[in-house]
Amino acid sequence: MITLNAKIPEGPLEEKWTRYKSTTKLVNPANKKKLDIIIIGTGLSGAGSAAALGELGYNVKVFCYQDSPRRAHSVAAQGGINAAKNYKHDGDSVFRLFYDMIKGGDFRAREANVYRIAEVSNQVIDHYTALGVPFAREYGGTLDTRSFGGVQVSRTFYAKGQTGQQCLLGAYSSLNRQINAGTVTMFPRRDMLDIVVIDGRARGIIVRNLLTGEIERHSAHAVVLASGGYGTIYYLSTLAVNSNASAAWKAYKKGAAFANPSFVQIHPTSIPQLNEFQSKLTLMSESLRNDGRIWVPKNKGDKRPANDIPEEERDYYLERRYPTFGNLVPRDVASRAAKERCDAGYGVGDTGLAVNLDFRDAIKKQGKKVIENKYGNLFEMYQHITGLDPYEEPMRIYPAGHYTMGGLWVDYELMTTLPGLFSIGESNFSDHGANRLGASSLMQAAGDGYFILPNTISNYLSGEIRTPRVPTTGAEFDEAEKNAKERIDKLLSIKGKNTSTTFHRRLGKIMWDYCGMTRNEEGLKKALKLVDELRKDFWSDLMVPGEGADLNQELEKAGRVADFMELAKLMITDALNRKESCGAHFREEYQTPDGEALRNDNEYSYVAAWEYNGDNEPILNKEPLKFEFVELKERSYK
Amino acid sequence: MPDMKLKLKIWRQKNAKTKGSFVSYDLDNVSPDMSFLEMLDALNKRLVEAGKEPVAFDHDCREGICGSCGMYINGYPHGPVPGLTTCHLAMRYFNDGDSITIEPWRAKAFPVIKDLIVDRSAFDRIQVAGGFISVTAGAAAEANAILVSKVKSDEAFDSAICIGCGACVASCKNASAMLFVSAKISQFALLPQGKVEAKARVRAMIREMDKQGFGNCSNTGACEAQCPKQIKLTNIARLNREYYKAY
Ligand SMILES: Cc1cc2nc3c(=O)[nH]c(=O)nc-3n(C[C@H](O)[C@H](O)[C@H](O)COP(=O)(O)OP(=O)(O)OC[C@H]3O[C@@H](n4cnc5c(N)ncnc54)[C@H](O)[C@@H]3O)c2cc1C
Ligand code: SF4
Numbered sequence: 001m002i003t004l005n006a007k008i009p010e011g012p013l014e015e016k017w018t019r020y021k022s023t024t025k026l027v028n029p030a031n032k033k034k035l036d037i038i039i040i041g042t043g044l045s046g047a048g049s050a051a052a053l054g055e056l057g058y059n060v061k062v063f064c065y066q067d068s069p070r071r072a073h074s075v076a077a078q079g080g081i082n083a084a085k086n087y088k089h090d091g092d093s094v095f096r097l098f099y100d101m102i103k104g105g106d107f108r109a110r111e112a113n114v115y116r117i118a119e120v121s122n123q124v125i126d127h128y129t130a131l132g133v134p135f136a137r138e139y140g141g142t143l144d145t146r147s148f149g150g151v152q153v154s155r156t157f158y159a160k161g162q163t164g165q166q167c168l169l170g171a172y173s174s175l176n177r178q179i180n181a182g183t184v185t186m187f188p189r190r191d192m193l194d195i196v197v198i199d200g201r202a203r204g205i206i207v208r209n210l211l212t213g214e215i216e217r218h219s220a221h222a223v224v225l226a227s228g229g230y231g232t233i234y235y236l237s238t239l240a241v242n243s244n245a246s247a248a249w250k251a252y253k254k255g256a257a258f259a260n261p262s263f264v265q266i267h268p269t270s271i272p273q274l275n276e277f278q279s280k281l282t283l284m285s286e287s288l289r290n291d292g293r294i295w296v297p298k299n300k301g302d303k304r305p306a307n308d309i310p311e312e313e314r315d316y317y318l319e320r321r322y323p324t325f326g327n328l329v330p331r332d333v334a335s336r337a338a339k340e341r342c343d344a345g346y347g348v349g350d351t352g353l354a355v356n357l358d359f360r361d362a363i364k365k366q367g368k369k370v371i372e373n374k375y376g377n378l379f380e381m382y383q384h385i386t387g388l389d390p391y392e393e394p395m396r397i398y399p400a401g402h403y404t405m406g407g408l409w410v411d412y413e414l415m416t417t418l419p420g421l422f423s424i425g426e427s428n429f430s431d432h433g434a435n436r437l438g439a440s441s442l443m444q445a446a447g448d449g450y451f452i453l454p455n456t457i458s459n460y461l462s463g464e465i466r467t468p469r470v471p472t473t474g475a476e477f478d479e480a481e482k483n484a485k486e487r488i489d490k491l492l493s494i495k496g497k498n499t500s501t502t503f504h505r506r507l508g509k510i511m512w513d514y515c516g517m518t519r520n521e522e523g524l525k526k527a528l529k530l531v532d533e534l535r536k537d538f539w540s541d542l543m544v545p546g547e548g549a550d551l552n553q554e555l556e557k558a559g560r561v562a563d564f565m566e567l568a569k570l571m572i573t574d575a576l577n578r579k580e581s582c583g584a585h586f587r588e589e590y591q592t593p594d595g596e597a598l599r600n601d602n603e604y605s606y607v608a609a610w611e612y613n614g615d616n617e618p619i620l621n622k623e624p625l626k627f628e629f630v631e632l633k634e635r636s637y638k
Numbered sequence: 639m640p641d642m643k644l645k646l647k648i649w650r651q652k653n654a655k656t657k658g659s660f661v662s663y664d665l666d667n668v669s670p671d672m673s674f675l676e677m678l679d680a681l682n683k684r685l686v687e688a689g690k691e692p693v694a695f696d697h698d699c700r701e702g703i704c705g706s707c708g709m710y711i712n713g714y715p716h717g718p719v720p721g722l723t724t725c726h727l728a729m730r731y732f733n734d735g736d737s738i739t740i741e742p743w744r745a746k747a748f749p750v751i752k753d754l755i756v757d758r759s760a761f762d763r764i765q766v767a768g769g770f771i772s773v774t775a776g777a778a779a780e781a782n783a784i785l786v787s788k789v790k791s792d793e794a795f796d797s798a799i800c801i802g803c804g805a806c807v808a809s810c811k812n813a814s815a816m817l818f819v820s821a822k823i824s825q826f827a828l829l830p831q832g833k834v835e836a837k838a839r840v841r842a843m844i845r846e847m848d849k850q851g852f853g854n855c856s857n858t859g860a861c862e863a864q865c866p867k868q869i870k871l872t873n874i875a876r877l878n879r880e881y882y883k884a885y
């Protein structure tokens with residue numbers, strides 16, 4: 001069994017990070033050049049860390065599956081990025097941001113890590129601004145902010161509805177500067193297939209060159225996973241369709257514990273499914289809830305067009321149930337409330353699986369121009385996809401899989417339980433507990449990449465300065481490459497009748513029905529069986545045409561679906577284990593009389609870190625969560 | 639709207655070394671709610687189930703922001719509807735019985751890799767040459783220390799939203815990359831943060847652009863018309879000014 005040592009520094013909350021930084025071991029500049037670091041991923045976390053580590057003088061190799069690092073999934077983030085600047089003078093502070101995240105996460109995150117990310121949030125905004133990220137500004141020339149769900153201050157910096165794109169292009173530019181300087185080498189169109197472990201340490205990776213199909217070996221003194229989240233396990237989700245769990249899953253199978261895999265955020269405001277071939281669900285940013293009001297008809301099955309339903313026959317159910325936070329309740333709460341109304345028969349649209357997000361009042365009050373200025377591109381996107389005009393009638397929205405709070409377990413240094421393997425950004429589990437607050441993921445990804453990892457990785461690498469450049473010829477590389485090739489051959493040899501996408505859709509449906517917005521024991525147990533059956537079908541009836549030694553997109557997909565099916569079982573196992581409701585993990589058996597999540601702090605105030613155990617059941621390791629600086633409370637947004 | 643029947647004529651090419659050709663496919667049951675890429679998914683499903691190789695194309699976000707997708711659709715990069723990427727183009731814009739011709743970007747600097755996939759790494763090399771502001775993590779001043787006029791900042795944003803898809807190059811008879819390069823140059827030229835390195839940047843990016851084999855700009859304006867993000871030609875004028883200032 002592994003030991004979980006979170007390595008939280010001693011001392012008061014607000015001094016931990018400063019103390020850590022001033023006492024951690026450093027690597028001198030001459031030695032940095034001799035140390036190789038591999039990074040998987042070029043999102044805000046990966047590109048940021050590559051740039052920062054390159055700037056420090058390390059020798060960095062970066063990988064992504066897209067044709068260019070600029071296309072990493074972070075590019076799609078819309079609404080904004082948080083920081084505790086208190087520019088609005090509305091009482092914000094590092095502590096308040098920390099507290100909002102701890103509470104928003106329903107007291108299932110580690111205090112020290114959360115405080116630290118709140119602390120570096122301001123540096124992130126300073127850095128992006130210096131890189132030329134065109135955040136929205138006030139007329140006086142200062143930066144503007146807006147509000148997001150689950151908080152009562154205005155701390156979200158934004159660039160229209162394209163904040164992720166602008167931050168990512170900023171990160172990409174800093175990455176490019178290091179490529180230009182020769183400290184970073186970029187390897188696009190590569191799929192990571194395995195981690196190579198030598199003498200108990202992560203020493204390299206096996207990748208498939210997606211253009212040629214060639215299997216490549218790369219070695220390093222440390223490996224960093226910045227490979228994003230696994231929300232695409234539901235098939236239909238708001239993520240880029242090629243987003244996957246494979247890198248993190250391979251790490252798990254090589255000894256990195258996987259924490260809280262069942263903590264998945266279902267986002268309340270996405271465009272509902274429109275056709276059976278639909279490949280993804282498009283998010284409508286949470287920022288819309290600043291001005292849009294969510295409602296359904298008061299009368300069951302009322303099929304009149306929304307605009308014909310008079311005010312007194314509308315149920316603004318979020319405002320009704322949560323008068324304090326209203327439409328700005330956290331995502332998990334908003335999603336469940338939408339599901340509750342639709343399940344009870346009040347949903348709108350052809351399928352009844354949608355609720356209204358209405359801008360009528362905001363347009364009346366602020367004028368169309370102002371609304372257009374704030375959300376123009378989102379409105380346009382909505383209209384193009386649905387053919388409906390949200391200036392004239394309410395948007396129709398429904399929850400969709402969006403973000404994974406679960407991920408690889410990391411300690412305070414962002415190192416996994418496999419020495420030398422680090423995990424940053426959405427791929428780790430660290431900062432969002434059981435539910436993430438809006439606009440805090442970009443903040444975390446950027447903070448991890450630019451400001452945290454560069455400070456913590458040196459503590460590990462200082463012990464590596466005598467390790468010569470790792471050769472890629474050893475038995476461990478041979479073995480990992482052989483395994484990767486064997487799996488490819490196996491996938492190609494089934495020659496069944498169904499595409500990997502067909503299996504992915506079926507998996508997505510099982511997970512959505514039984515391990516989605518709400519869960520219960522019976523359903524989860526059923527899901528375990530269904531996933532087992534699906535896996536059997538997959539390995540006997542899959543069709544992957546073409547060859548391995550060629551560009552083969554069906555093969556890429558098949559490998560990802562195979563990993564998703566394995567991860568699905570771990571997610572379900574985790575959801576079964578946690579006999580409480582917290583944040584996005586809502587076990588129907590554990591709720592308050594008015595339908596809110598019922599935590600069980602005595603028994604479940606821990607991080608569930610699952611350890612791979614071959615063909616046997618995974619081993620549960622518990623990291624107890626100690627709350628020294630905040631009081632454990634019922635999370636209320638009423 | 640009921641489902642549609644389409645006649646597709648798609649460029650198939652095994653790899654960079656072999657010659658490609660058009661192959662025709664009939665596709666039924668196309669829902670008007672599908673995106674163009676979902677329509678191709680439907681075709682690919684049929685091909686794969688029959689053990690045949692699907693049509694290869696780049697895609698990822700499927701919401702118009704990553705810049706992965708892109709193909710000529712009836713001669714237009716990203717298709718006939720202005721302001722949309724291929725992934726956002728709904729089949730609603732087509733009619734039952736339509737014939738649709740689908741090809742990869744054609745430009746010397748974007749060699750075809752397979753079917754509809756081309757190599758756009760030349761774009762990255764231009765950005766690597768100078769598309770950045772040299773600031774090291776940790777060195778930045780407080781974000782509000784430098785005030786930036788909202789008008790300028792909004793204008794910089796309008797340039798910064800280029801997604802690097804390459805439609806501008808594909809639409810240009812000279813295969814010029816000027817719109818793409820000018821978008822980055824403009825973003826930084828409009829912001830005080832970008833001023834310090836302005837001269838070196840524009841020289842480096844133009845030098846690299848020429849080296850990558852893109853053609854010259856003859857002010858035809860096809861790029862602006864086809865750009866899914868509606869990046870304006872005025873960016874090219876600004877690029878030219880910045881370039882003259884730099885020598
Ligand atoms: C539609 C949408 C909107 C969002 N809006 C917001 C928002 O407004 N504010 C906010 O804070 N958060 C938002 N989020 C969440 C946020 O965008 C992500 O959590 C964050 O960008 C993740 O960044 P990352 O660096 O961890 O990884 P990503 O940006 O996901 O990047 C992953 C990288 O890993 C690479 N990779 C993955 N697997 C492999 C592999 N096997 N081999 C090789 N490379 C691999 C990919 O190529 C990519 O480069 C949004 C998310 C979605 C889906
Ligand atoms: S300028 Fe427009 S067409 Fe050209 S790459 Fe950018 S977004 Fe695409």
Ligand code: FES
Nearest residue numbers: 698700705707725
């Ligand atoms: S797939 Fe991302 S822009 Fe089309």
